[in-house]
Amino acid sequence: MSWTRGLLAELAVGALFGGSAGCGPGDARERGSEVxxxxxxxxxxxxxxxxxxxxxxxxxxxxxxxxxxxxxxxxxxxxxxxxxxxxxxxxxxxxxxxxxxxxxxxxxxxxxxxxxxxxxxxxxxxxxxxxxxxxxxxxxxxxxxxxxxxxxxxxxxxxxxxxxxxxxxxxxxx
Missing domain, CATH: 2.60.40.10 (Immunoglobulins)
Structure with missing residues (x-):
């Protein structure tokens, strides 16, 4: 599978489950102790x-x-x-x-x-x-x-x- 199809699939799954899966650049700060x-x-x-x-x-x-x-x-x-x-x-x-x-x-x-x-x-x-x-x-x-x-x-x-x-x-x- 190409990376664009993989990315589109991840975005679709994220949308189905109510948004972001925690991959944003500020995510480490928001989650505290997680890397x-x-x-x-x-x-x-x-x-x-x-x-x-x-x-x-x-x-x-x-x-x-x-x-x-x-x-x-x-x-x-x-x-x-x-x-x-x-x-x-x-x-x-x-x-x-x-x-x-x-x-x-x-x-x-x-x-x-x-x-x-x-x-x-x-x-x-x-x-x-x-x-x-x-x-x-x-x-x-x-x-x-x-x-x-x-x-x-x-x-x-x-x-x-x-x-x-x-x-x-x-x-x-x-």
Whole structure:
């Protein structure tokens, strides 16, 4: 069946059952916690710590992120992201998942810090107490689903050590 006949059939069924089946662009907002209808990937039952569903994509076309965190001269930290197969969405983007697009959420020791739409972030020293910490960047689609490959979120973690009198950045993981 051609796509036009399929679309016409769906519209006819929708009209018979009293209107929209919930496929409009604003539908994700109207339904609250449900994710957007999108042909991108497969939404899994698995969720992150905040209850956001994973959106599984093929490894070949999956977005990627890497994070590097370096101390700056004032005991603060400068985080820099590198992304591949991924575009950061501007503010005001519709909450619909599109291939390789979205935002990055930054975490410190598993605690959400911020949502990024740029690749640079300045992490104030006051947020990083003395000791070793994990700074994680995780990719999200615009509908707030987590980009995932093989059931694991697309993310990268860097370890940093704050000592108060000088700090060091240790390593980067993907």
């Amino acid at each position: 957007s209808v999108s042909p991108v990937g497969k939404v899994l039952d698995d969720t992150d710590e905040e209850g956001r569903h994973y959106r599984e994509v093929d490894e070949k076309s999956a977005p990627q992120v890497a994070i590097q965190v370096q101390p700056d001269p004032g005991d603060d930290w400068d985080a820099r992201l590198t992304v591949h197969n991924f575009r950061l969405s501007p503010d005001g983007t519709r909450p619909v998942a599109e291939a390789g697009r979205g935002v990055v959420r930054l975490y410190l020791d598993g605690r959400a810090l911020t949502r990024l739409r740029v690749v640079d972030y300045h992490l104030p020293a006051r947020l990083v107490p003395r000791g070793t910490h994990h700074v994680t960047s995780r990719l999200y689609a615009d509908d707030r689903t987590v980009w995932a490959v093989h059931g694991k979120p697309v993310e990268s973690t860097a370890d940093i050590t704050a000592s108060g009198a000088g700090t060091t950045a240790n390593r980067e993981e993907e």
